[in-house]
Amino acid sequence: MIPICRLTPRHAVQQWLTRLLLLCLCSLPLHTSAQEAPEATPAQPTFDELVRQLPSGNLRQRATTVEQLASQQDERLADILAALIVGDLLANKDKPPVVAIRNGDTLTDALNGSDLTGTSGLRRIPVNNSLRTQLRGMVAQLNLSHPDSDKRYAAVQRFIRDGVDGETAALLRQHQPSEESGRVNDAIDAALALFDLQTGDRDQRMAAIDTLSGSLEQEARNALRSVAENDEDATLRAAGAKAIESIQGRISFYRFIENVFFGLSLGSILLLAAIGLAITFGVMGVINMAHGELIMIGAYTTWGIQVLFPDLIEWSLLIAIPAAFLITALVGIAIERGVIRFLYGRPLETLLATFGLSLVLQQAVRTLFSPLNRSVSSPEWISGTLSINPVLSITYTRLYILLFGLAVFFALMLVMKRTSLGLKVRAVSQNRAMARAVGVRSNWIDALTFGLGSGIAGVAGVALSQITNVGPNLGQAYIIDSFMVVVFGGVGNLWGTLVSAMSLGLINNFLEPWAGAMLAKVLVLIMLILFIQKKPKGLFPQKGRAAAD
Amino acid sequence: MTLKKIVKQVGALGVACGMALGAMSAQAEDTIKVGVLHSLSGTMAISETTLKDTMLMLIEEQNKKGGLLGKQLEPVVVDPASNWPLFAERTRELLEQHGVDAIFGCWTSVSRKSVLPVVEELNGILFYPVQYEGEESSRNVFYTGAAPNQQAIPAVDYLKDELGIERWVLAGTDYVYPRTTNRILEAYLKANGVAEEDIMINYTPFGHADWQNIVAEIKRFGSAGKKTAVVSTINGDANVPFYRELGNQGVSAEDIPVVAFSVGEEELSGIDTAPLVGHMAAWNYFMSEETPENEAFIKAWHDYIGDTKRVTNDPMEAHYIGFNMWVKAVEAAGTTDTDKVIDAMVGVEVPNLTGGTSTMLPNHHITKPVLIGEIQDDGQFLTVSSTEELVPGDAWSDYLEGSKDLISDWTAPISCGNYNTQTKSCVGTTAE
Numbered sequence: 001m002i003p004i005c006r007l008t009p010r011h012a013v014q015q016w017l018t019r020l021l022l023l024c025l026c027s028l029p030l031h032t033s034a035q036e037a038p039e040a041t042p043a044q045p046t047f048d049e050l051v052r053q054l055p056s057g058n059l060r061q062r063a064t065t066v067e068q069l070a071s072q073q074d075e076r077l078a079d080i081l082a083a084l085i086v087g088d089l090l091a092n093k094d095k096p097p098v099v100a101i102r103n104g105d106t107l108t109d110a111l112n113g114s115d116l117t118g119t120s121g122l123r124r125i126p127v128n129n130s131l132r133t134q135l136r137g138m139v140a141q142l143n144l145s146h147p148d149s150d151k152r153y154a155a156v157q158r159f160i161r162d163g164v165d166g167e168t169a170a171l172l173r174q175h176q177p178s179e180e181s182g183r184v185n186d187a188i189d190a191a192l193a194l195f196d197l198q199t200g201d202r203d204q205r206m207a208a209i210d211t212l213s214g215s216l217e218q219e220a221r222n223a224l225r226s227v228a229e230n231d232e233d234a235t236l237r238a239a240g241a242k243a244i245e246s247i248q249g250r251i252s253f254y255r256f257i258e259n260v261f262f263g264l265s266l267g268s269i270l271l272l273a274a275i276g277l278a279i280t281f282g283v284m285g286v287i288n289m290a291h292g293e294l295i296m297i298g299a300y301t302t303w304g305i306q307v308l309f310p311d312l313i314e315w316s317l318l319i320a321i322p323a324a325f326l327i328t329a330l331v332g333i334a335i336e337r338g339v340i341r342f343l344y345g346r347p348l349e350t351l352l353a354t355f356g357l358s359l360v361l362q363q364a365v366r367t368l369f370s371p372l373n374r375s376v377s378s379p380e381w382i383s384g385t386l387s388i389n390p391v392l393s394i395t396y397t398r399l400y401i402l403l404f405g406l407a408v409f410f411a412l413m414l415v416m417k418r419t420s421l422g423l424k425v426r427a428v429s430q431n432r433a434m435a436r437a438v439g440v441r442s443n444w445i446d447a448l449t450f451g452l453g454s455g456i457a458g459v460a461g462v463a464l465s466q467i468t469n470v471g472p473n474l475g476q477a478y479i480i481d482s483f484m485v486v487v488f489g490g491v492g493n494l495w496g497t498l499v500s501a502m503s504l505g506l507i508n509n510f511l512e513p514w515a516g517a518m519l520a521k522v523l524v525l526i527m528l529i530l531f532i533q534k535k536p537k538g539l540f541p542q543k544g545r546a547a548a549d
Numbered sequence: 550m551t552l553k554k555i556v557k558q559v560g561a562l563g564v565a566c567g568m569a570l571g572a573m574s575a576q577a578e579d580t581i582k583v584g585v586l587h588s589l590s591g592t593m594a595i596s597e598t599t600l601k602d603t604m605l606m607l608i609e610e611q612n613k614k615g616g617l618l619g620k621q622l623e624p625v626v627v628d629p630a631s632n633w634p635l636f637a638e639r640t641r642e643l644l645e646q647h648g649v650d651a652i653f654g655c656w657t658s659v660s661r662k663s664v665l666p667v668v669e670e671l672n673g674i675l676f677y678p679v680q681y682e683g684e685e686s687s688r689n690v691f692y693t694g695a696a697p698n699q700q701a702i703p704a705v706d707y708l709k710d711e712l713g714i715e716r717w718v719l720a721g722t723d724y725v726y727p728r729t730t731n732r733i734l735e736a737y738l739k740a741n742g743v744a745e746e747d748i749m750i751n752y753t754p755f756g757h758a759d760w761q762n763i764v765a766e767i768k769r770f771g772s773a774g775k776k777t778a779v780v781s782t783i784n785g786d787a788n789v790p791f792y793r794e795l796g797n798q799g800v801s802a803e804d805i806p807v808v809a810f811s812v813g814e815e816e817l818s819g820i821d822t823a824p825l826v827g828h829m830a831a832w833n834y835f836m837s838e839e840t841p842e843n844e845a846f847i848k849a850w851h852d853y854i855g856d857t858k859r860v861t862n863d864p865m866e867a868h869y870i871g872f873n874m875w876v877k878a879v880e881a882a883g884t885t886d887t888d889k890v891i892d893a894m895v896g897v898e899v900p901n902l903t904g905g906t907s908t909m910l911p912n913h914h915i916t917k918p919v920l921i922g923e924i925q926d927d928g929q930f931l932t933v934s935s936t937e938e939l940v941p942g943d944a945w946s947d948y949l950e951g952s953k954d955l956i957s958d959w960t961a962p963i964s965c966g967n968y969n970t971q972t973k974s975c976v977g978t979t980a981e
Contacts, residue, residue: 129933266759375820467793471595513766517725518753
């Protein structure tokens with residue numbers, strides 16, 4: 001220890017001498033300890049010890065342990081890290097702890113691979129974002145030679161995202177000749193080009209710009225942009241700017257496609273919500289304010305199916321479709337027989353009665369199932385995205401709902417146009433007295449029609465359970481939109497409902513980025529009001545004698 | 550039947566009624582009434598019903614311990630049905646008809662604003678348990694939820710300092726709490742050198758369900774090469790479709806983390822949390838905190854509600870703290886007289902559930918720890934950051950032009966909710 005103090009010159013000399021002496025003294029034992037070090041090695045823990053160390057300590061300590069683990073060559077490493085990322089690495093509180101990997105329902109010991117299924121007291125080893133990012137980088141390095149091309153692609157993507165350094169570039173160059181998948185090869189090209197763009201000579205950089213101008217990755221765009229804006233070399237700057245421009249053109253094209261898809265997807269949701277109402281309101285002329293609650297009942301049916309059959313989550317939606325249809329159709333028929341039947345021809349009373357009914361249904365659900373939202377899980381096949389390229393990806397949920405909405409629509413068209421029920425429904429709605437005169441039981445048809453419209457609302461509820469909350473308020477969110485769609489499309493016209501749902505979806509979606517979600521809704525409503533002023537009967541008014549009254 | 554008889558009977562009836570009334574009022578004086586003002590129906594029932602149950606549990610526990618001042622506590626539960634004007638009416642009913650000595654209630658800021666004039670006029674006491682936007686102070690209200698400096702600012706600091714976030718999306722539902730919070734955050738970020746074009750502000754209506762456009766926009770905003778985060782003040786129901794869309798479009802917490810101020814354990818119990826792992830929330834309490842107080846609280850809650858799957862959350866802790874503080878203040882004052890209790894409240898210390906001791910400050914806010922947690926796949930939070938000391942709540946933000954000179958101090962000699970430290974005067978009712 002050398003005390004720090006202000007020194008006079010004489011002091012200074014003394015200090016130097018003492019310092020020198022101390023240094024000599026110190027270096028002796030230091031030297032010997034350095035020689036002894038390799039024999040003792042208590043500091044270098046084994047792979048097994050490190051894995052057992054993972055559960056203990058805080059997140060920062062865990063990060064250091066992971067780093068130490070990665071520096072060791074061990075074939076168990078990849079599985080352990082992969083399990084740790086997704087929270088499938090478990091440990092108990094023993095000392096030393098048992099560390100296990102969970103794979104579905106089975107548990108295996110992470111170190112010796114023995115079967116631990118059924119062991120209790122194992123808890124997940126917690127990881128946070130920064131640790132997860134660190135782990136993903138490590139897994140990417142290990143995955144580069146994985147037999148699955150998706151894994152290799154993800155690994156290269158991860159390199160691009162984390163930034164390519166000399167080490168990874170060397171790794172990629174070494175791997176590239178053995179790569180078979182074209183997609184992975186392209187990604188490797190992009191990664192290497194990104195590296196060259198930073199470090200290469202002028203020709204390499206020109207080539208890199210050329211390669212990157214074909215890539216839609218955001219990292220490529222950002223790298224090119226920084227070249228185009230800041231580079232010293234004017235030719236490179238120009239090349240960079242040109243590459244950016246060509247990328248930008250393609251991006252705006254894909255963005256347009258994306259917008260159209262989003263619009264159609266929103267339209268399909270509106271269509272599903274409104275299509276049942278198109279029957280009850282459009283064809284029968286009943287202002288059913290409880291329509292939203294019928295959708296809600298359909299969504300709760302989905303939840304009920306998942307609770308009743310917890311092993312069939314993958315199939316739950318397919319089971320829920322007919323179940324929801326039946327249940328809501330029965331509820332609908334009960335509503336028609338119990339309330340609406342007495343109010344035909346009195347639209348104001350119908351409106352009030354069904355509005356009251358909607359409140360009753362909401363509060364009934366609240367009392368029966370609690371006011372909390374219910375968690376409806378999504379089956380595996382419906383989640384995830386269909387990634388067409390880095391700027392255009394379509395979520396499966398939306399795609400399926402779009403297809404489902406259209407399927408329901410055309411099925412309903414078929415029922416209305418091709419079945420005897422459809423014929424009778426149309427007959428009753430066009431001229432009740434005449435229909436009765438030719439032997440149609442109009443009361444019976446009224447109940448069935450209302451049941452059909454309600455059932456379709458229930459089916460819509462199944463679809464909506466996949467994108468929104470399943471709770472007592474679910475219906476309220478859709479009732480206004482549903483009426484909007486039916487009125488805009490023209491009351492009594494199913495095709496009108498389709499066109500109006502899709503166009504409202506598209507209009508809303510193209511307005512939204514420009515005006516914000518709030519204002520877009522307001523603008524759509526204003527446009528609708530103006531439109532109805534001009535054409536009170538909607539886009540496709542009914543023609544002929546039926547429309548006259 | 551003669552007229553006399555009738556008069557006699559009516560008289561007897563009247564006496565009987567009078568006696569019954571007397572007995573009732575005698576009984577009423579033996580209890581201390583506590584008002585519970587939470588929506589049990591309508592849109593807010595989802596959040597507020599739990600708080601009603603929490604209050605009933607706390608009152609029941611206190612009664613088991615012998616009540617308060619030798620009397621039993623009697624809860625008076627009313628249902629304002631998520632209808633803001635009805636909140637004011639129900640408050641009037643609680644104070645005038647039932648004569649409650651304290652009210653625990655409200656969730657949304659608009660309901661609090663509706664109740665505020667009534668509790669001030671009738672000199673009641675309101676305990677407000679939810680995080681809010683600040684910029685308000687009332688002598689009759691105790692704010693046991695977080696002020697912006699106890700939630701929003703520390704969360705932004707964490708993102709900025711620990712995660713190196715440079716680009717910010719401030720997304721919120723379109724009403725007073727998100728608007729004011731985002732105004733404060735925007736001013737705070739700009740004061741910290743964040744450029745205008747690195748902040749994106751987005752508002753959506755209540756219950757917004759179609760998030761594909763906005764999530765796509767956030768993705769684009771986040772692809773500019775700077776690390777981006779979303780600070781979400783999206784309220785209630787709209788969160789589920791928002792998070793679902795994030796998960797579906799593959800926005801992971803490692804790319805663009807979302808830190809939310811209105812998403813707690815209760816909200817997560819309605820979602821499949823697997824795609825949300827790693828997204829964050831800032832609160833003053835997490836159910837996953839391992840302290841003896843918290844374990845006891847969770848056990849009591851599960852016993853009371855009879856369902857071990859029910860979760861606890863931050864506003865419940867706020868009610869726990871607020872109720873215990875009120876009990877202590879009443880004991881200290883020896884009476885339930887409003888003015889004496891309000892004076893006795895300031896300085897009361899009670900243990901919170903995260904292992905510290907919360908204090909009621911002169912500005913009617915409390916000291917709380919600030920915790921940042923990451924969502925885990927079981928719907929719980931993993932605490933990744935917590936303040937070492939408790940943070941005192943600040944009613945008036947230091948980052949807004951109009952309010953940075955204002956303080957609130959309800960003790961003598963200032964006794965003012967919006968005292969201007971520059972002009973040394975009480976602004977009075979003119980301040981917002």
